[in-house]
Amino acid sequence: MAEQEPSSGRGGGIRRSSKLTFQRRLWLVRRLVRGPATAQELIDDARRAFDHDIYPANATIALNHDLAEIRNLFGCTIKRVRNGRYTLVDYGELALLDLADAELDTLSFLVTLFADAITPNARSVQGLLDRIIALLPSERRVVFEHAGPHVSVETPAMTSKPDPTMLERIRRNLGRHYLRFRYRSTHSPAQIEEEHRVAPYHLLVRDGHTYLDAVCLAGPHAEIVNRYVNYRVDRIVPGSLMVEPGRMPPAPPPRRVWQVRYWLAPPVAQQRDIALWFPGSTVVFFADGSAEITAETTDLWQARQILFRYREHCRVLEPPELVQMMRTSVQQMQEYYP
Known part of the structure; x- marks a missing residue:
């Protein structure tokens, strides 16, 4: 009572x-x-x-x-x-939240960071930050508006972005329902829209693009069927997304794991402050300033993208599939730079 x-x-x-x-x-x-x-x-x-x-x-x-x-x-x-x-x-004088100056600086940085919509949930984050700012006392909002310079985060500008309504539908069905959609793949001519059926698991942001991490269950390319594929969400044709009513199994299928081993030349490794890009990385530094890294990856395509950043300062040693991918890419680049 x-x-x-x-x-x-x-x-x-x-x-x-x-x-x-x-x-x-x-x-x-x-x-x-x-x-x-x-x-x-x-x-x-x-x-x-x-x-x-x-x-x-x-x-x-x-x-x-x-x-x-x-x-x-x-x-x-x-x-x-x-x-x-x-x-x-x-809110008037409803000052339900107060923050120290350092926290106001952090809040200002977050506002700047998410203003460019770099993640699929950027709008939601922006709304949350606006709510926090509104709860500050008026005098603390003045301090917030004059916060100092921030650490800058460089992201590339995109010529296309995912459809927000479609992106939200995908997010709601991750790990729950199978999806069907038409997709504009780099493996097909630009005017071709491929039919794909997938089991969706995660959304991830990489180099300014939003990807759907999913297992391809049906598609026009046999080499990707029953394998994990990162689909660029902005290449999914808006309006083509279909959600199947049946539920997915609770546990995702296991991912294939490759051991990656590569060598970095002295100009990159001699300061012994190299980036460890892959899970389970171990490093051996040599007297000449070079280094050898052993690690794991579940995505050879992304591993190639990362290791190409080192240009002539990197040599991939294993697995053989990745070595061949690097060799093929170098040969194709030579055609552009005879």
């Missing part, structure tokens, strides 16, 4: 304690910060959060009184919009 105390009115009734009333109003503020709600939704949510007696039988009157007191106490603006929902439009 809700805490009660005798009323001082003539009726000799009971009223809720000032402590419980304060807690109820503070909860209402938190609920409105979470998002808009109708009067009945606010009442129902309050009763679930406390107990059924948190509001009396004439709950709407009590709720309106609470909202009026919140407005008067904090100078905030709570409006009832056309759909009947109460919305916290302006």
Whole structure:
């Protein structure tokens, strides 16, 4: 039961304690910060959060009184919009969050980082950051707006981006439902749209592109069927995505793992501060300044992309498949640079 105390009115009734009333109003503020709600939704949510007696039988009157007191106490603006929902439009003096100067600098960096929409969830992150900023006291928002320079993160500009609605549908079905779509592959002419059926598992961002990490179950290229493939999401034809009703198995199939071994020349390795790009990397440094790295990878195509960054300073030693991929790429490059 809700805490009660005798009323001082003539009726000799009971009223809720000032402590419980304060807690109820503070909860209402938190609920409105979470998002808009109708009067009945606010009442129902309050009763679930406390107990059924948190509001009396004439709950709407009590709720309106609470909202009026919140407005008067904090100078905030709570409006009832056309759909009947109460919305916290302006926080006024509702300074529910304060941050130290170093944390404000970090917040400013995050705002800058996600302003370029470098990840599939960038819009959601931006919305969360805006919510945090709005909860700051006005004087701390001034400090935030004058935060110092940040560490810059360079990402390439893209000529195309994934369709946001399609991307969200993919995200909701990761690890849950099989997908079908038409795909513009680099293995086919530009005007050809390939049909693919996949088991989707992850979204990842690499070098400015968003990829769907999935097992290809059916497609036009036999060499990728029943293998993990990274599909560029912006190459999936918008409107072609179909979600199958059946559920996927709970555990993903195992990935093939290759041992990678490569040698780095002294100009790259002699300072002994090299990047370890692959899981399980071990390094042997030699007296001449070179180094040999042994590691693991589940993606030979990406391993080739990474090791080509070293240009003439890298020699791949194993596996044979990766050695051949490097050799083929070098031969093809020679055709462009005779």
